[in-house]
Amino acid sequence: MSLGRTLRYHAEVTLLGRAVLRIERLRSERKLARPRRHELFGPPLRSSARLKELISRHYLEGRHANGHRKVAWVTSGAPVEPLVALGYYLLYPENHGAVCGIRRMAEKLCGKAEAAGFSRDLCSYARTDLGSVLSGETPVGRLPRPDLLVCCTNICQTVLYWYRQLGEHFGVPVAVIDTPFLYREASDHALGYVERQIEASIAMAERVAGQSLDWRKLAEVTRLSKLGCELWMQVLEQGKHRPAPLSAFDAFIHMAPIVEMRGKASTVDYYAALLAEVRDRTAHGVGALRAERKRLVWDNLPIWPRMRWLSEHLAAEGAALVASTYTQAWGELAPLIDPLDPLRTGARVHLHPILNRGTRHKLETLVRMVTDYEADGVILHSDRSCKPYSLGQIDQRERLGAELGVPALLLEADHNDPRSFSEEQASTRLAAFMEMLRG
Numbered sequence: 001m002s003l004g005r006t007l008r009y010h011a012e013v014t015l016l017g018r019a020v021l022r023i024e025r026l027r028s029e030r031k032l033a034r035p036r037r038h039e040l041f042g043p044p045l046r047s048s049a050r051l052k053e054l055i056s057r058h059y060l061e062g063r064h065a066n067g068h069r070k071v072a073w074v075t076s077g078a079p080v081e082p083l084v085a086l087g088y089y090l091l092y093p094e095n096h097g098a099v100c101g102i103r104r105m106a107e108k109l110c111g112k113a114e115a116a117g118f119s120r121d122l123c124s125y126a127r128t129d130l131g132s133v134l135s136g137e138t139p140v141g142r143l144p145r146p147d148l149l150v151c152c153t154n155i156c157q158t159v160l161y162w163y164r165q166l167g168e169h170f171g172v173p174v175a176v177i178d179t180p181f182l183y184r185e186a187s188d189h190a191l192g193y194v195e196r197q198i199e200a201s202i203a204m205a206e207r208v209a210g211q212s213l214d215w216r217k218l219a220e221v222t223r224l225s226k227l228g229c230e231l232w233m234q235v236l237e238q239g240k241h242r243p244a245p246l247s248a249f250d251a252f253i254h255m256a257p258i259v260e261m262r263g264k265a266s267t268v269d270y271y272a273a274l275l276a277e278v279r280d281r282t283a284h285g286v287g288a289l290r291a292e293r294k295r296l297v298w299d300n301l302p303i304w305p306r307m308r309w310l311s312e313h314l315a316a317e318g319a320a321l322v323a324s325t326y327t328q329a330w331g332e333l334a335p336l337i338d339p340l341d342p343l344r345t346g347a348r349v350h351l352h353p354i355l356n357r358g359t360r361h362k363l364e365t366l367v368r369m370v371t372d373y374e375a376d377g378v379i380l381h382s383d384r385s386c387k388p389y390s391l392g393q394i395d396q397r398e399r400l401g402a403e404l405g406v407p408a409l410l411l412e413a414d415h416n417d418p419r420s421f422s423e424e425q426a427s428t429r430l431a432a433f434m435e436m437l438r439g
């Protein structure tokens with residue numbers, strides 16, 4: 001890379017970009033600190049300003065990454081630590097899809113993918129991403145072109161076909177890590193199978209990067225990943241208090257760094273600060289809602305384009321969403337991570353996500369969360385285009401009622417495509433559900 005390019009990168013990203021984002025953060029912090037009267041919600045989390053800075057910096061680095069460092073696009077459940085240790089910039093199309101959903105661009109981008117022949121039954125993250133790739137439209141300015149694609153099937157098989165499409169489009173290699181589905185604990189055979197694929201993906205990443213992996217660096221990145229996941233889990237566990245100091249809606253937003261910036265010191269610092277703030281709220285009895293009357297657990301991905309509508313709707317009923325299976329997924333595997341054995345434990349960790357296990361495990365997770373968070377009910381988001389997460393929800397609703405006496409509502413929507421959500425229908429169903437909870 002030329003000296004001029006390096007200087008330009010540092011001037012635009014390291015100096016100017018970071019300075020502008022820091023000023024914006026200070027402005028946001030001042031705004032968040034102003035006393036605000038809101039009938040439904042408690043005071044907003046002050047850390048939101050820092051989160052915005054962190055995410056904006058991540059996408060700013062991405063805009064200037066090509067020509068400066070290698071870029072990998074990765075699935076949310078991929079083993080990323082070797083890539084971080086090799087200096088790759090990482091883009092998570094699923095997270096970018098969520099940003100498009102929140103900024104109300106997903107419908108348009110899904111439409112672009114459908115016009116190119118992709119079925120509306122395909123995952124709306126995939127359609128949003130493919131629509132963005134085909135049209136070049138994104139709310140974050142510009143996405144860096146990938147040098148490598150890394151796809152792990154521990155969340156679904158859809159990602160395999162999605163990443164193959166991306167591989168063909170960009171003409172770059174696709175590293176696939178296939179994970180056998182688990183009904184019980186992982187067998188040695190399954191662990192060995194995944195470990196060998198992680199090794200092969202490292203070899204491919206080394207070839208593309210033109211350098212060898214520094215294994216001491218990998219141990220350090222893995223240590224930071226573990227620490228970040230542990231802190232994230234501790235943040236979520238504060239939701240067990242009454243009133244819950246943060247809601248699952250807060251967690252959906254604040255989970256961004258643990259998904260797309262794992263293995264970094266800045267992520268660990270961020271979650272340490274967030275944990276301190278949330279603990280302080282707990283100590284002072286500050287809730288996410290002004291009046292918490294009922295406590296609910298959420299299952300499945302959020303409905304990104306309607307998060308605000310749903311959070312206000314539930315808050316108006318005094319219903320606090322105190323936990324979700326989705327946000328916990330990035331914290332609960334922390335005990336399995338061993339920085340001194342990154343390959344074997346990498347295989348173990350990437351075999352155990354909730355979506356790579358049977359429906360019995362999902363039910364047990366829900367039962368445990370309802371008990372631990374003292375929830376009065378569960379909302380099972382039946383997600384039209386995420387079939388693996390929505391599998392078995394009708395049985396789960398019945399078992400929650402039969403085993404715990406806890407009612408569950410099946411709410412039909414989609415994580416990113418607003419065309420699959422009807423506010424009118426959702427209002428009616430939520431009203432009836434809340435009526436039932438009030439008894």
Ligand code: SF4
Nearest residue numbers: 123125155156158386
């Ligand atoms: S189908 Fe579900 S698990 Fe797969 S990428 Fe889409 S949202 Fe994620």
